[in-house]
Every structure is written in structure tokens, then in C-alpha cells.
Amino acid sequence: MTESKGIEIVCSACGAEALLLRAPRFEGLRKTGEILTCAACGHEYASEADVSFKARPALKVFTEADRSAPVKVFREGEAERLCRHCVHYVVNPFMQWCGMHKKEVEATDTCDRFKRRPDPKPPPL
Ligand SMILES: [Zn+2]
Numbered sequence: 001m002t003e004s005k006g007i008e009i010v011c012s013a014c015g016a017e018a019l020l021l022r023a024p025r026f027e028g029l030r031k032t033g034e035i036l037t038c039a040a041c042g043h044e045y046a047s048e049a050d051v052s053f054k055a056r057p058a059l060k061v062f063t064e065a066d067r068s069a070p071v072k073v074f075r076e077g078e079a080e081r082l083c084r085h086c087v088h089y090v091v092n093p094f095m096q097w098c099g100m101h102k103k104e105v106e107a108t109d110t111c112d113r114f115k116r117r118p119d120p121k122p123p124p125l
Pocket residue numbers: 011012013014015016018038039040041042043
């Protein structure tokens with residue numbers, strides 16, 4: 001027998017989602033089995049096979065197929081919402097400037113108006 005507490009069932013007698021109570025069944029001094037009862041209504045089950053255990057919700061929501069490219073791209077995009085990648089980011093010899101917010105920024109700032117700069121041109125050599 002496994003864990004004796006906190007086992008959820010859907011009671012076939014009262015229909016409630018309840019806990020299954022287990023109590024040892026004795027014949028004289030000898031333990032002959034277990035008494036399985038519904039915590040909600042007290043219905044006694046003849047055997048464990050008669051108990052309808054509550055199905056556990058599937059924990060594994062994501063399958064291998066879900067772990068595809070779009071998610072990964074999104075994550076990389078999140079990590080790179082930096083001003084230096086933004087179309088509004090302007091850098092000049094004196095400061096780094098956000099053309100959207102009209103304020104000084106850092107290259108590693110992030111902001112909610114981030115707009116990815118299309119294909120950065122390689123710096124002229
Ligand atoms: Zn019940």
C-alpha cells in the first residue's frame with residue numbers, strides 16, 4: 001500500500017470530490033486489509049478497485065513539438081530589447097540618445113517602446 005493520506009477521489013456514492021479514508025480492517029488481532037471510505041459521505045468501498053481516483057491534471061503541458069523555433073526566437077528577442085538594438089537609438093560623440101523618448105539612454109537600457117532596428121548595417125571601415 002502506498003501513501004495513506006490525501007488521496008483524492010470522486011466518490012461514486014455521493015459524487016463529491018473527496019479524500020479517501022483508509023483504516024485498517026482487523027479480524028481479531030490480525031490485520032486483514034483496509035477499510036476504504038469516502039471522507040464526504042462515509043460510503044465504504046469493497047475494494048480499492050471500486051474507488052474512482054480523481055485523475056491528476058497533466059503536468060506536462062508542453063510537448064516536444066511545442067518547443068519549436070518561435071518560442072526560442074521570442075526569448076532571444078526579449079533578451080535583446082536593448083536600446084542599442086532599437087531603431088530610435090542614436091549615438092553621437094557626446095551621448096546616446098533615444099529618438100522616441102527624447103532623452104539620454106544607455107546602450108543596455110530597455111524600454112517598452114522598443115522597436116527593433118532592421119538589419120544593422122556593418123560599420124564602414
Ligand atoms: Zn461520498
